[in-house]
Amino acid sequence: MVEVAIIGAGQTKYGNHEQGLKGMWAESALNAFESVDQNFDPRIIDEAFIGSTAFGGGQLGNTAALMTEHSGMDNIPVRRVENACASSGFAMRDAWLAIKSGQADIVVAGGIEKMNDLSPERKRFWLGVSGDTEWERLAGLTFPGTYALMARRHFHEYGSKHDDLVNISVKNHTHGFLNEYAHLRKQVDFDKAKSGFMVADPLTLYDCCPTSDGASTVILAADHIAKKFTDTPVWVKGSGAASDYLALHDRPSITELIATKKAAEVAYKSSSLTAKNIDLAEVHDCFTIAELLATEDLGFADKGDGGNFASQERGMRNNGDVTINSSGGLKSKGHPLGATGTGQVVEIFKQLRGDVEQGRQVDDAEVGLTHNVGGSGATCAVHIFGRSPND
């Protein structure tokens, strides 16, 4: 069975972009091409998968082809992959499957979203439609409201508290402050994060990720060709994905995401690794409570202990067994919906190769994980990466 390597990865800065979709994609793709150690000609790319929720509400069909046509990838098979905020996590999986199939040697997975040319109403709409519409959105439940319900229930069942979430916010801002690609590069202390204005009780402004523009691009290669391009590829050691009921009321519990647990189980099994082997993880912290749940669902903390994990700062860079969101996460690095999943892979690629800015390096980074969630947990993709391939 062919093993899959990443030979290059790049992205735009996340934030408010003046350029449109084509410009953002071209910048991201070029950054990825230029990150390949040996000269890389994009005309050798066999296939591409581009994640986007709605191309930022532009609502254009066939836009995956519009992205590739003028970025050196003309005429290749390309499609949009859409799973709300997990769109490019699944693009990553589908690119991995394409190489595993033996039908392609060099495949691009990417993502893109442009949110900040939308009116506030349209932004709310495009965020809201990623959750359940029939029972939740049309009844007035917003996304912060959805995650606020999860937080309240976790507080009730396990004794976690809002201060735990504040610690997650402070940590991610601490990490993102040094990341030149981050949307919100500012240091936020405990008191400030604790006293943000209320969005959806108990979640304040500092519990919520921003709305970002951005694009990200990852170049995958089959093992037999990867070494032509770099001596230090990053290997995809495992991939797992799953889905769950879209509406919260259909789920047996709202203090865990079953899609995360199932995706992680498959990813760990396929890589023959466990949570204990993970040195750093990019987890989907669209809200701080989502990171708390992820630390439990991915096995970094015991069930119910996610609050303590956060308050003890066990996810802070080089402060515990695993560094969580060394990039700043969605909270600080930003969340351009469809670009987020492959953007997480960009961070892991750079960390495992020692290519990050001064002060950002996770020590002894050998194995990294990405965790990308669609909406309130209806879809999830988990990938595990390492500096060495599977045996």
Next chain:
Amino acid sequence: MVEVAIIGAGQTKYGNHEQGLKGMWAESALNAFESVDQNFDPRIIDEAFIGSTAFGGGQLGNTAALMTEHSGMDNIPVRRVENACASSGFAMRDAWLAIKSGQADIVVAGGIEKMNDLSPERKRFWLGVSGDTEWERLAGLTFPGTYALMARRHFHEYGSKHDDLVNISVKNHTHGFLNEYAHLRKQVDFDKAKSGFMVADPLTLYDCCPTSDGASTVILAADHIAKKFTDTPVWVKGSGAASDYLALHDRPSITELIATKKAAEVAYKSSSLTAKNIDLAEVHDCFTIAELLATEDLGFADKGDGGNFASQERGMRNNGDVTINSSGGLKSKGHPLGATGTGQVVEIFKQLRGDVEQGRQVDDAEVGLTHNVGGSGATCAVHIFGRSPND
């Protein structure tokens, strides 16, 4: 390398549906499950790919998970694949890749669209956004207008004429009249088809496909497991896909679709077959001129001879070397955008197994082809199927 079989396929009728997305998907999936010769439990499905342009303008994110959650396919990895009208042609390709990868044994490819609960303005919008927006749509070029340009140019370069297109319309209505799943089941004679009201000169009403609701579902299986479910699987002998510039002005020619030619070249090569081996083909006749171009681009007619091919009725069922659109095609069977690609596979599956209604059977049907185009040709997926696997 694992070979890929189709063990079941089903769809809804195409047309105006009163039921919503969930109901249509459940009906289509159930028809596919029930088409499997041996009892089929959907809980064994490993993964799913669902094509949709916009879930019919419902514009919901994460809706692929909403489709699978209550159709016996809970918790599996599922994503939406979007490439405008070629969405489920690419879902089919991605399902094929997933089985080829060795990571999945049973995979569902499907598609769904609901158009008829939209206002006329929104219908036009959702059709228009599948072509180029920047240079074409915002300048007022509609989809019929786009294909009308192609027709006029073909008439000019090759001497084809509107009567040739009329023959395509008559043929597809003749085929579709007997298809119980078709949207427009009516016989249309030459004079009637010739005298339809003008939509975009030279294309009249009878040159244009209808706007349909519908869903379609195909069950793919790895060779080592397929025989458990049926003694007569249909084999995927080849898959090819490609893309092209979205805007017509970027293309070197508008009397051929380069994406079709490239996709077909790969599909033929991977199956070791040529156009001469194809007994029946479902081609993407969103407009009659699109079928004319497809007969040339797929190699059934010489370049420039597509008009004669049509007027000599060489694509009529059992009237020539290859039957074109035995289902009625998009013109008569209907065109529910994202459902069309896997809907074409449903027809080939039934024809190759001899499962069609009386009078519809293509004689000696051993090898079939599907051709699914996104928008005005920016994306295309071609698949070749046979009663026997590749050697």
